[in-house]
Amino acid sequence: MIIAERKPIPEIQSFVAGYHKVLVVGCGTCVAVCLAGGSKEAEILTNELTLSPKTAGARFESRTLERQCDMEFLSELDEQAAEYDALLSMACGAGVQLLAERFSRIPVFPAVNTSCIGVNRSVGWYEENCRACGTCVLALTAGICPVTRCAKGLFNGPCGGTNITSCEIHPDQPCAWHMIYERLAAQDRLQQIMEISPANDWRNQQPRTIVQPGYEERTSALKEQ
Amino acid sequence: MKSGSKLERILQAGHFAFTGEVGPPRGCNVQALKEKISHLKGHVDAANVTDNQTAVVRLSSWAASLICLQEGVEPNFQMVCRDRNRLAMQADILGASAHGIRNMLCLSGDHQVFGDHPQAKGVFDIDSIQLLAMVKGMRDDSAFQSGGGIDEAPKMFIGAAANPFAEPFEWRIHRLAKKISAGADFIQTQCVYNMDKAREWVKQANDLGLTEKASLLMGITPMKSVGMARYMQSKVPGMEVPEAIIRRLREAGKQNVAEEGIKIACEQIQEFKEMPGVAGIHLMAIEWEHRVPEIAERAGMLPRPEV
Ligand code: SF4
Ligand code: SF4
Numbered sequence: 001m002i003i004a005e006r007k008p009i010p011e012i013q014s015f016v017a018g019y020h021k022v023l024v025v026g027c028g029t030c031v032a033v034c035l036a037g038g039s040k041e042a043e044i045l046t047n048e049l050t051l052s053p054k055t056a057g058a059r060f061e062s063r064t065l066e067r068q069c070d071m072e073f074l075s076e077l078d079e080q081a082a083e084y085d086a087l088l089s090m091a092c093g094a095g096v097q098l099l100a101e102r103f104s105r106i107p108v109f110p111a112v113n114t115s116c117i118g119v120n121r122s123v124g125w126y127e128e129n130c131r132a133c134g135t136c137v138l139a140l141t142a143g144i145c146p147v148t149r150c151a152k153g154l155f156n157g158p159c160g161g162t163n164i165t166s167c168e169i170h171p172d173q174p175c176a177w178h179m180i181y182e183r184l185a186a187q188d189r190l191q192q193i194m195e196i197s198p199a200n201d202w203r204n205q206q207p208r209t210i211v212q213p214g215y216e217e218r219t220s221a222l223k224e225q
Numbered sequence: 226m227k228s229g230s231k232l233e234r235i236l237q238a239g240h241f242a243f244t245g246e247v248g249p250p251r252g253c254n255v256q257a258l259k260e261k262i263s264h265l266k267g268h269v270d271a272a273n274v275t276d277n278q279t280a281v282v283r284l285s286s287w288a289a290s291l292i293c294l295q296e297g298v299e300p301n302f303q304m305v306c307r308d309r310n311r312l313a314m315q316a317d318i319l320g321a322s323a324h325g326i327r328n329m330l331c332l333s334g335d336h337q338v339f340g341d342h343p344q345a346k347g348v349f350d351i352d353s354i355q356l357l358a359m360v361k362g363m364r365d366d367s368a369f370q371s372g373g374g375i376d377e378a379p380k381m382f383i384g385a386a387a388n389p390f391a392e393p394f395e396w397r398i399h400r401l402a403k404k405i406s407a408g409a410d411f412i413q414t415q416c417v418y419n420m421d422k423a424r425e426w427v428k429q430a431n432d433l434g435l436t437e438k439a440s441l442l443m444g445i446t447p448m449k450s451v452g453m454a455r456y457m458q459s460k461v462p463g464m465e466v467p468e469a470i471i472r473r474l475r476e477a478g479k480q481n482v483a484e485e486g487i488k489i490a491c492e493q494i495q496e497f498k499e500m501p502g503v504a505g506i507h508l509m510a511i512e513w514e515h516r517v518p519e520i521a522e523r524a525g526m527l528p529r530p531e532v
Binding site for chain 2: 151152153154155156157158159160161162163164165168169178181182190194196197198199200202
C-alpha cells in the first residue's frame with residue numbers, strides 16, 4: 001500500500017492562510033491504514049486547525065471518502081465542494097491530484113507527504129519495499145527488492161560497504177544484498193546471482209499509463225455497438 | 226594491448242606493479258594537487274585519481290587525471306556510479322580517452338549520506354559491474370551501452386575494486402569473478418590489515434583461475450596513529466582492522482607509531498610480493514603522499530621498471 005506521513009501543522013497552515021471555509025478531505029484506503037489521512041486523522045487535523053490561533057476565524061470541516069484516487073468516489077463531493085473556498089486533501093499524491101482535477105476551480109492542498117509503497121510491519125511501523133521501477137526483478141533476488149532496499153539500488157551486490165549484515169548507511173538498516181544472499185543460499189539458488197544482471201531498463205522515467213486487456217475489450221465492445 | 230597504458234605494460238611484462246593515489250582538492254587549488262602528484266612521480270606506475278571521494282565534492286576526477294598526466298604521472302581515472310547516469314559516464318569515458326587517459330577504475334561509490342551534500346539524489350543508474358561491462362563494450366565492440374556504434378572506440382585498461390573482508394565473506398570471491406567476467410583487467414582491493422583473510426581470499430582467487438584472467442593489486446594503507454586505526458576499525462564500512470595491529474601500534478609508543486605503521490605496511494608488501502597470484506600493490510597513503518617515496522624505497526619497490 002501507499003505510505004504517507006502528515007505534514008507539520010505550520011506548513012499546512014501556510015497553505016490555507018487567507019481562506020475562510022476549508023474542507024479537510026480524508027481518504028479511507030492506504031493512508032487510513034498507515035494512520036496518516038483516514039477519517040480519524042482528518043478529524044484530528046480539523047480540530048487542530050480550528051483550535052489554533054494562527055488559523056482563527058476560518059472554518060474547518062472534515063469529510064472522508066472511500067478512495068480519492070477514483071473519480072467514482074470523488075463524485076460524492078460534487079455538491080458539497082462548492083460550499084468551500086479551499087480543499088485540504090489527506091490522500092496520497094495521486095488522490096490529491098485527482099481531487100484537484102475534479103474540483104479544478106477550487107484550490108486543493110496536500111496535507112500529507114507521500115512516502116512510499118510499503119508494508120505494514122506493525123501498527124504504526126511501515127517499511128518501504130517497492131519503487132515501482134516497472135521491470136520487476138524480484139524473481140532473481142529472492143523476493144527482496146534491490147532497487148528499493150539496497151541504498152545504492154545495486155543489481156549485482158553487495159557493495160564493499162556492508163557492515164556485517166547492515167548497510168553502510170546505517171547500522172539499523174539491513175543490507176538488502178546480504179539478505180538476498182542468505183535467502184538464496186538457504187534455497188540453494190545462488191547460481192542465479194552468479195550471472196551478471198544487465199543494466200536496468202528504467203520504465204519509471206516518464207509518466208506511465210497502464211491499459212489492461214479488460215479495458216481494451218470493454219472499449220472495443222462499446223465501439224462495435 | 227588493450228589500452229597500452231603503462232600499468233598494462235608493466236603487468237604484461239610480468240613486473241610487480243605499484244600504484245598510488247591522489248585525492249583532488251576541494252577547489253581549484255591546482256598547486257596543491259601538483260604538489261601531491263610530485264611525490265608520486267617516478268615512485269609509482271600509476272596513480273588513482275579519486276572521484277568525489279567519500280561523497281564530498283572535489284575537483285572532478287577526469288580533470289585532475291589530466292593534470293596528473295601533464296605532470297608526468299599516469300592516472301588511473303576513478304569513476305563512481307553515484308553521480309552520473311549512463312549518458313554522462315560514457316561521455317566522460319570518451320573525453321578521458323580522447324585526452325590520453327588510459328586506465329580507469331569502476332566503482333559504486335560511497336552513499337551520498339556520508340558526504341557534504343547528503344540531500345543529493347544519488348544516480349545509481351547502473352552499478353559498478355554494469356559499468357565494467359559498459360566500458361568493455363565501448364572498448365572492445367565499439368558499442369555504447371545502448372548498442373549504438375562508436376566512432377573510434379576509447380582505449381581503457383579497466384579496473385575494479387574488491388573488498389575481500391566485507392560480509393558475506395564466502396560470496397566475495399564470486400563477486401570478484403563477476404567483476405572479471407564483466408570486463409575487469411585489474412583489481413585493486415580495499416586496504417588489507419587482516420592478512421589471514423587476505424591469504425585465504427587470494428588462494429580462492431587462484432583456485433578459481435581468476436588471477437590468470439585479471440591482475441590482483443592488493444591495497445595497503447599505512448597507519449599513521451592509533452586513532453586512525455581505531456577510526457578505520459569502527460567507522461569505515463567494510464574495513465577490517467584486527468586488534469593485533471592496534472596493539473602493535475600502541476606498544477610502539479606515541480613517538481614511533483607512524484614508523485611502526487610503515488613497518489607493518491612494508492612487511493605486508495613483502496609478503497604479497499612472494500604470494501602466488503598477487504600482481505602488485507596499490508598504496509593508498511591518504512594525505513601522506515610526501516611519505517610515498519620513503520615507503521616505496523623501504524618496501525623495495527624502487528626503482529620502478531621502465532617499459
Ligand atoms: S524490482 Fe522494481 S517493481 Fe520489483 S519490487 Fe523493486 S522497485 Fe518494485
Ligand atoms: S551495504 Fe548492502 S544495502 Fe547497503 S548499499 Fe551496499 S549492497 Fe546496498
